[in-house]
Amino acid sequence: MAQMYFYYSAMNAGKSTTLLQSSFNYRERGMNPAIFTAAIDDRYGKGVVSSRIGLQEEAELFNVDDDLFQCLSQMHAETKIDCVLIDECQFLTKAQVYQLTEVVDKLHIPVLCYGLRSDFRGELFDGSRYLLAWADKLVELKTICHCGRKANMVIRQDESGKAIADGDQVEIGGNDRYVSVCRKHYKEALEG
């Protein structure tokens, strides 16, 4: 039976790498994965899933207004899709997470979503909120803080490296703007 998976972590934990490994795995068995990533995350150029380890693959883009059930139904009717892989799934809307559950329940295609659980303020992203609520399987991917503990929080830094407490939820960036840390060091960084 097809299921929906949410692979979540802080930044720099290997989410994109794991997605690209899954894609390779499907392809080497002669199957056809459909890969999507957020249009707003253009760090490596548009329409590509890219991991820090150097792997890359082309991807379809999702915008907040896209109906992913309609889009995937159409793609599946043209060429059979064996699984759906979504990177940066924290940027999905509530409606899109619902549409992806329809892909699982009506089209019987497994959907594997990869993304952040929480933002730099420790708040859930909308996509993550509904994936945590509706996914069949929740899988935590781990990265480590400078102290050796599991890093489950992310600090956003200013130009001088100081932790920022407030701001827009979405600000695209990489290791230059964000650092994954454990909860203890997250609190210490914000307390200054």
Ligand SMILES: Nc1ncnc2c1ncn2[C@@H]1O[C@H](COP(=O)(O)OP(=O)(O)O)[C@@H](O)[C@H]1O
């Ligand atoms: N050259 C490298 N060789 C092996 N691992 C690397 C290399 N460069 C980065 N990494 C590791 O890759 C991981 C980040 O992978 P990535 O898929 O980009 O993460 P995420 O999508 O979760 O932000 C980190 O654990 C980092 O240490």
Ligand SMILES: Cc1cn([C@H]2C[C@H](O)[C@@H](COP(=O)(O)O)O2)c(=O)[nH]c1=O
């Ligand atoms: C914590 C946090 C992150 N983002 C952005 C920054 C990146 O563009 C992505 C996450 O990238 P990953 O390495 O693939 O995990 O999300 C953001 O907009 N707001 C935040 O609070």
Ligand SMILES: [Zn+2]
């Ligand atoms: Zn720590």
